[in-house]
Amino acid sequence: MKQPQTGPVPAPAERPLLTVDVTILTLRDDSLQALLVRRAEPPHAGRWALPGGFIRPDDISLEGAARRVLLDKAGIETPYLEQLGSYGDAKRDPRGWSATVAYVALIASDRLEPRHGRNADAASWWPIVGTSVAPTLAFDHARILAAAIGRVRAKVEYTTLPVHLLPAKFTLPDLQRVYEQLLDRKLDKSAFRKRIAEVDFLEPVEGERRAASNRPAQLWRVKPDHRTVFFDRTI
Amino acid sequence: MKQPQTGPVPAPAERPLLTVDVTILTLRDDSLQALLVRRAEPPHAGRWALPGGFIRPDDISLEGAARRVLLDKAGIETPYLEQLGSYGDAKRDPRGWSATVAYVALIASDRLEPRHGRNADAASWWPIVGTSVAPTLAFDHARILAAAIGRVRAKVEYTTLPVHLLPAKFTLPDLQRVYEQLLDRKLDKSAFRKRIAEVDFLEPVEGERRAASNRPAQLWRVKPDHRTVFFDRTI
DNA sequence: CAAATAGTGTCTTTAAGACAGTATAGT
């Protein structure tokens, strides 16, 4: 199905480039980490960049393109994907006027594939330090990454978003530790549990526990129809 | 300055269309209203739409394009412009794969031009009812408008955003009325003033007041370096 | 001085934070 070209659309050569870029985050080795890919082609060949790519005619939507990119570049099907914002101007890409729609994805470390996606031998996880990573990123990706980290940290304060960084089954102490890592501060156990209880988005998993040399903790999972829940107050 | 075409960019004919669309809101006649323009050309000729347009090579950025559109279509230079999000898929525009970057703008009714922008005899303000307007909108603009209204209403709960709907000088009862209109509920005067005072973003304008057959109210303005302030709690 | 709205103070009620106490496992 080709386009009828009814209205006064811009000449093809005057159309800006349109891409999607995804900041995908996980929690590994007690630190928040982002997936980066090393660029093979110019511009910025050899530099690390957020996984991304051009919108293609066979993409069904912007979000669909983001999912395709994650699958192609890292073999990841993410359970959580949220649009972050768009960045576009005449100068950000030397090939011409360019805009990118940025997404944030979260995934539990136990859902990462042992071997990455087909086109990405050069994909690897980098720990977040502050709001950036060690290597210098291509394009304006450092700015996008910083915005993504900021978005996630802000949402941790008043939503249940961190559950997406945990396995399907987890204990309340597990969940509290994730919050504490992301917020970089200790939380009161009693207050934390009150918050979690009042939004009522978890259900206990029966008959299972976890052992050490102490009292075992109850296992929980998110209720089947769960979407990110907002607290009345900050966590 | 033409593009060097170094990397493997999509062929021009395969590039999606890219537009910006702006939901601009004001408070007139005690109701929130949005500016709509009547489309002259197909597709959707004759339908009302959000002011918008294609990204052009001479735009400096996405936000710059949004400001240009507002100036062209309505003669408005908005004091408040915020990116809402992007909407794009293969089907939303019959001319082909299309994406739009949506913005929300706010303006005080006393800053509206008496005569609108040059290309827009067919621009007019429509009251918001719920999260929509009376006419059927072109493309997916009804969805975008609803998202814009939702964004604004949500931010009213915990930010100072409504000051952008008021003239430069206003009284605290004025401000409270704006909050009440947007939230559609009464607020306690004492509690409201505590919230406003604690974020400390207003300064009194000396020597001026306002008269009726009662005690006049102090006039205030936002402090010079003001950006939207977030409350600790909801308003 | 009556009416009307601006602005402030106080009291009651509710929630938050700290912290202690109980529970349950392994050794």
Added chain:
DNA sequence: ACTATACTGTCTTAAAGACACTATTTG
């Protein structure tokens, strides 16, 4: 029995909401 962590209850303290009171103008 001791230790370590899970989990719950209570007490103190602070904030929020309701509401009354004072202030200042015009007619």
